[in-house]
Amino acid sequence: MNMVDHQFDSVDKTTFRNGMSRLGSAVSVVTTVFGGRRFGFTASAVCSVSDTPATLLVCINRASSSFPAFANTRYFCVNTLLPEQEDISNVFGGRTSAADRFESGEWGDGLTGVPLLANASVSFECELTTVIDEATHRVFFGRVIQVRENAEKATLLYCMRRYLRG
Structure with missing residues (x-):
C-alpha cells in the first residue's frame, strides 16, 4: 500500500466518540x-x-481490570448477547468486580475451559494467534475452534449510546 506523506492532526476525542457512537454493533x-x-x-x-481459517478479532483497553488475564491466556470466547441480556452487558461493563460478574447469566465451560454463556445468541471459542497494541488498546486475533448458535436469531445491538433490540 502506498502511503501519501501528509501530516494531519487527529480529530479530538469527543468528535471521534460521537462519530463512533453512530456505528452500531453487536454486544x-x-x-x-x-x-x-x-x-x-x-x-x-x-x-x-x-473464514479461511475462521478468524475474528476483539479489542480490549489495556487499562481494563481484565486485561492482565487476557494478556496471559491462550484461549478466549466471544459470547454475543440476546436482546433481553442488557443486564449481563452492564454487569460485565466494568463496574462489577471480576469475581461477581459470572453471577449474572448461566455459564458453562467450552472445549478449552473458557466460560460460555449458555443462552448467548452465538458463542465463538477462539485460540489466540496474534496480538497488536494500538494506542490505548490491544487487538486479539483468534482462530475460531467452536461456534455455538442459539435457535433465537436476534442479537443485542448498541448504537447512539443505547441498546437496540435487533
Whole structure:
C-alpha cells in the first residue's frame, strides 16, 4: 500500500466518540480463564477477519481490570448477547468486580475451559494467534475452534449510546 506523506492532526476525542457512537454493533461478553479464575468484559469492538481459517478479532483497553488475564491466556470466547441480556452487558461493563460478574447469566465451560454463556445468541471459542497494541488498546486475533448458535436469531445491538433490540 502506498502511503501519501501528509501530516494531519487527529480529530479530538469527543468528535471521534460521537462519530463512533453512530456505528452500531453487536454486544458481546468476551471471557477467559486465568489462574483458575474466570474473567470477562463487555465488548462492541468485535469483527470477522477471515473464514479461511475462521478468524475474528476483539479489542480490549489495556487499562481494563481484565486485561492482565487476557494478556496471559491462550484461549478466549466471544459470547454475543440476546436482546433481553442488557443486564449481563452492564454487569460485565466494568463496574462489577471480576469475581461477581459470572453471577449474572448461566455459564458453562467450552472445549478449552473458557466460560460460555449458555443462552448467548452465538458463542465463538477462539485460540489466540496474534496480538497488536494500538494506542490505548490491544487487538486479539483468534482462530475460531467452536461456534455455538442459539435457535433465537436476534442479537443485542448498541448504537447512539443505547441498546437496540435487533
